[in-house]
Amino acid sequence: MIEVKNISKKYGAVQALEDVCFSVREGELFGLIGPDGAGKTSLLRILATLLPPGSGSAKVDGFDVQRDYRMVRRHTGYMPGRFSLYQDLSVEENLAFFATISGMSVKTNYDLIRPIYASLEPFRKRRAGALSGGMKQKLALCCALVHRPSVLLLDEPTTGVDAVSRTEFWDLLKKLKQYGITILASTPYMDEAGRCERIAFIRHGRILQTDAPQRIVQAFPHRIHAVHSGDACRLLRDLQQWSHLHSVYPFGYYAHLIDRRDAPPDTVTDEITGFLAQRGHTQVECRVIPPTIEDCFMNYDCP
Amino acid sequence: MNTVIHTHHLTKCFGTFTAVEDLSFKVARGEIFGFLGANGAGKTTAIRMLCGLLKPTSGAASVAGFNVFTQSEQIKRHIGYMCQRFSLYEDLTVAENIAFYGGIYGLSRKEIRLRSEQLYARIDLAHARHTLIRDLPLGWRQKLAFLSSLLHRPEIVFLDEPTSGVDPITRRQFWNLIYETAEEGITVFVTTHYMDEAEYCHRVLVMVAGRMAALDSPEALKRQYGATGMNEVFLALVRSEQP
Amino acid sequence: MKKLFGFIQKEFRHIFRDYRTLLIITGMPVAQVLIFGFAISTDVRQAPVAVLDYSRDVETARLADKIFASGYFRFAGALTGAGAIEPAFRQGKARMVIVFGNDFAQQIQSGQGFPVQLVADASDANIARLLTGYMQSIMADYLQTSRSFPQGVIPETKMLYNPGMRSVYMFVPGIICLLLMLLSCIMTSVSIAREKELGTMEVLLASSLRPVQIIFGKVIPYVAIAFTVGLVVLAMGYTVFRLPVAGNLCLLLGECLLYILLSLSIGLLISTVTRTQQTALMVSMFVMFLPAILLSGFIYPIANMPAPLQWLSAVMPPRWFIVIIKNIMLKGAGLAHVWKETLILAGMTAFFLTMSIRKLMVNG
Numbered sequence: 001m002i003e004v005k006n007i008s009k010k011y012g013a014v015q016a017l018e019d020v021c022f023s024v025r026e027g028e029l030f031g032l033i034g035p036d037g038a039g040k041t042s043l044l045r046i047l048a049t050l051l052p053p054g055s056g057s058a059k060v061d062g063f064d065v066q067r068d069y070r071m072v073r074r075h076t077g078y079m080p081g082r083f084s085l086y087q088d089l090s091v092e093e094n095l096a097f098f099a100t101i102s103g104m105s106v107k108t109n110y111d112l113i114r115p116i117y118a119s120l121e122p123f124r125k126r127r128a129g130a131l132s133g134g135m136k137q138k139l140a141l142c143c144a145l146v147h148r149p150s151v152l153l154l155d156e157p158t159t160g161v162d163a164v165s166r167t168e169f170w171d172l173l174k175k176l177k178q179y180g181i182t183i184l185a186s187t188p189y190m191d192e193a194g195r196c197e198r199i200a201f202i203r204h205g206r207i208l209q210t211d212a213p214q215r216i217v218q219a220f221p222h223r224i225h226a227v228h229s230g231d232a233c234r235l236l237r238d239l240q241q242w243s244h245l246h247s248v249y250p251f252g253y254y255a256h257l258i259d260r261r262d263a264p265p266d267t268v269t270d271e272i273t274g275f276l277a278q279r280g281h282t283q284v285e286c287r288v289i290p291p292t293i294e295d296c297f298m299n300y301d302c303p
Numbered sequence: 304m305n306t307v308i309h310t311h312h313l314t315k316c317f318g319t320f321t322a323v324e325d326l327s328f329k330v331a332r333g334e335i336f337g338f339l340g341a342n343g344a345g346k347t348t349a350i351r352m353l354c355g356l357l358k359p360t361s362g363a364a365s366v367a368g369f370n371v372f373t374q375s376e377q378i379k380r381h382i383g384y385m386c387q388r389f390s391l392y393e394d395l396t397v398a399e400n401i402a403f404y405g406g407i408y409g410l411s412r413k414e415i416r417l418r419s420e421q422l423y424a425r426i427d428l429a430h431a432r433h434t435l436i437r438d439l440p441l442g443w444r445q446k447l448a449f450l451s452s453l454l455h456r457p458e459i460v461f462l463d464e465p466t467s468g469v470d471p472i473t474r475r476q477f478w479n480l481i482y483e484t485a486e487e488g489i490t491v492f493v494t495t496h497y498m499d500e501a502e503y504c505h506r507v508l509v510m511v512a513g514r515m516a517a518l519d520s521p522e523a524l525k526r527q528y529g530a531t532g533m534n535e536v537f538l539a540l541v542r543s544e545q546p
Numbered sequence: 547m548k549k550l551f552g553f554i555q556k557e558f559r560h561i562f563r564d565y566r567t568l569l570i571i572t573g574m575p576v577a578q579v580l581i582f583g584f585a586i587s588t589d590v591r592q593a594p595v596a597v598l599d600y601s602r603d604v605e606t607a608r609l610a611d612k613i614f615a616s617g618y619f620r621f622a623g624a625l626t627g628a629g630a631i632e633p634a635f636r637q638g639k640a641r642m643v644i645v646f647g648n649d650f651a652q653q654i655q656s657g658q659g660f661p662v663q664l665v666a667d668a669s670d671a672n673i674a675r676l677l678t679g680y681m682q683s684i685m686a687d688y689l690q691t692s693r694s695f696p697q698g699v700i701p702e703t704k705m706l707y708n709p710g711m712r713s714v715y716m717f718v719p720g721i722i723c724l725l726l727m728l729l730s731c732i733m734t735s736v737s738i739a740r741e742k743e744l745g746t747m748e749v750l751l752a753s754s755l756r757p758v759q760i761i762f763g764k765v766i767p768y769v770a771i772a773f774t775v776g777l778v779v780l781a782m783g784y785t786v787f788r789l790p791v792a793g794n795l796c797l798l799l800g801e802c803l804l805y806i807l808l809s810l811s812i813g814l815l816i817s818t819v820t821r822t823q824q825t826a827l828m829v830s831m832f833v834m835f836l837p838a839i840l841l842s843g844f845i846y847p848i849a850n851m852p853a854p855l856q857w858l859s860a861v862m863p864p865r866w867f868i869v870i871i872k873n874i875m876l877k878g879a880g881l882a883h884v885w886k887e888t889l890i891l892a893g894m895t896a897f898f899l900t901m902s903i904r905k906l907m908v909n910g
Contacts, residue, residue: 190471
């Protein structure tokens with residue numbers, strides 16, 4: 001449904017995208033994961049035909065984004081990163097407007113947006129500017145869906161939205177799957193990767209890896225030791241002194257440590273526990289855990 | 304406990320709408336205090352009151368020993384503030400931004416020079432001092448913004464979603480800076496949407512619909528809600544209070 | 547067509563919801579016409595004039611009576627000597643002094659000469675020029691009526707199209723011209739820049755709307771508003787200032803419409819190259835509006851400008867429109883007389899519209 005081939009884009013001296021290739025299958029929920037400035041927005045804007053690629057080509061729903069841009073526009077719904085609805089218009093006015101500019105009425109595709117719109121219905125007379133962050137995103141999604149596109153391009157739909165609304169938003173995207181809509185969503189939140197069927201890591205304008213999140217996790221070449229002690233701050237500093245250290249980073253309650261050696265996990269665990277006890281740490285916990293997506297992403301910085 | 308923030312039944316109404324209701328808590332010197340809540344839960348309003356930018360409707364609060372009702376000017380001099388949306392001037396260089404922040408807090412030129420050298424050394428930014436902020440990667444920008452807000456050695460620093468959109472490694476470096484700052488005895492008051500970051504806080508306050516829904520250490524909260532991570536705690540709290 | 551209609555409907559919602567701006571847009575022209583019409587008038591009325599009379603005879607009294615009966619001048623006192631002239635100016639007691647020489651009556655009657663000197667306070671050059679002009683015509687009139695002065699032919703002047711020399715006749719067309727420009731240009735450029743600022747422009751461009759549809763959707767509501775405002779100003783000129791429309795009203799309105807379209811297309815072009823509402827406003831003001839005032843011939847006559855400025859004024863739309871509107875309103879000219887200016891405006895419109903559509907298309 002989406003095919004990106006060797007796309008590069010430069011802004012002046014800045015290489016925003018470099019030789020980007022990936023494809024999204026029909027009906028897939030695909031995540032483009034990377035921090036701000038990685039090139040996510042540029043890529044999505046190229047796919048939405050708003051930005052010409054520097055080189056390379058891309059097809060959306062079988063149409064070339066440059067040659068057949070009118071067809072691409074007809075078949076995609078695009079939701080930019082910033083909240084981009086008319087703040088001075090009401091919820092229903094916004095929706096009606098986006099329906100008419102595609103030559104449709106809200107009713108035509110109401111079945112598609114009903115699950116999302118249901119929670120907005122009580123506020124349909126309210127101005128869009130007065131909605132909460134989560135509701136704004138839902139309305140923007142409705143507006144992007146109202147012409148029944150076959151492809152949805154969502155640029156950071158959950159940025160700046162609280163954890164609860166984020167969860168709800170991904171639930172909604174999952175529900176859209178039954179309509180066969182292909183979704184490409186970008187996000188800087190690594191924990192949202194698990195919500196996608198497949199993901200691509202993007203950083204400094206390059207795609208690092210494309211795969212199903214489970215497979216990325218399975219293919220992770222290291223073992224992660226989750227370590228905790230009573231003094232989290234000192235723990236990190238002490239672990240950095242660990243003689244076989246590959247990397248150590250705080251991950252919430254635990255610190256995630258990767259051992260440089262290929263030693264049996266129990267040995268490493270015992271050694272670390274001993275090492276920390278020696279340095280006066282109490283309540284030491286240390287066990288092997290499966291890696292998270294964030295571990296995998298960070299591993300690209302120190303492979 | 305050496306208290307630097309103390310609120311007592313703090314309430315703020317906008318017309319008939321109560322944005323913050325009956326907020327009472329204390330924050331100790333050198334504490335990393337997480338301030339969580341859904342969008343529109345009243346976090347920003349509460350922070351603005353504590354920074355002396357907004358007069359509370361009722362209740363009492365003191366920040367760095369000053370009364371938020373009567374001494375907002377003194378409060379502003381003793382706190383640092385960094386927000387995710389606006390922090391540095393994009394069309395000025397690193398050095399110009401630092402000079403500006405030093406200037407508005409009344410530091411002398413000599414102090415500004417001294418402290419900016421310390422700042423460069425701390426985050427290894429000396430090579431980029433004449434770079435425009437807009438050409439600086441986001442991660443550096445956020446670190447620089449944070450340290451600029453510490454330039455005048457405030458007692459408390461308020462960070463409003465400082466790590467939003469920052470890459471995972473830089474996010475952790477940022478938290479490292481937060482830890483160092485707290486160890487220097489500066490209180491860090493931080494909001495975030497990353498729930499793993501909530502775990503790094505000494506204590507966490509969760510706001511739901513303008514009220515304080517929970518206040519405790521992350522461990523205690525997880526135990527209380529039988530959760531494995533702060534994300535679950537947060538979801539449980541927000542969902543239980545919302546219809 | 548339905549898409550376009552939906553777009554226009556949305557645009558009107560924006561306009562009417564922001565009633566403050568709407569009020570300014572509609573209230574400003576009315577206020578401006580009133581201000582220009584009543585307050586800022588270059589007509590001479592009751593200007594203080596002092597008299598220094600060395601003759602003190604019947605004829606000087608007759609001429610002075612004539613001067614002060616005209617309504618343009620007011621007697622500000624008699625001076626006793628030449629030394630009193632400057633103090634009178636400095637104290638602001640008089641704007642002009644008439645000096646009658648010795649033996650005025652005798653010289654006039656014998657036809658020897660006309661011993662009169664006019665001394666004007668030229669610290670405000672425009673007014674001084676106006677006053678002397680008025681004064682001279684009164685004196686010429688006096689000389690013709692006094693049969694005793696046969697020498698020379700003094701031409702009779704007749705002011706066509708504006709017999710009363712009223713400045714309203716000058717200002718109302720000028721204001722219509724500038725206001726339509728200001729409103730159309732600023733309103734469109736700001737409204738498009740706002741969509742860019744909000745990010746909604748991205749969504750519109752990514753939708754199946756064509757750039758042409760976006761442009762027309764943006765332009766049509768503002769054409770309607772600007773046109774209404776133009777009508778209001780015309781009607782005010784007619785009712786309040788008795789400003790006639792000598793020519794064909796339909797032709798006049800048609801020309802207004804063309805001019806509005808032109809201003810809108812300039813606004814469009816500005817908005818395609820600016821990013822924020824603020825810059826759009828600044829560019830509209832400084833690049834278009836101010837030069838348009840100064841170079842359009844509205845205030846300063848084009849013929850008096852140095853050549854480079856004259857060329858520059860040729861690309862200012864108001865310069866041509868002011869000619870059109872004056873010709874139609876005051877002289878009653880038909881299309882046959884203003885076709886050249888009309889063609890220029892139409893050409894400019896086509897040029898700017900294509901430019902902005904192409905600018906919008908570039909991304910596609």
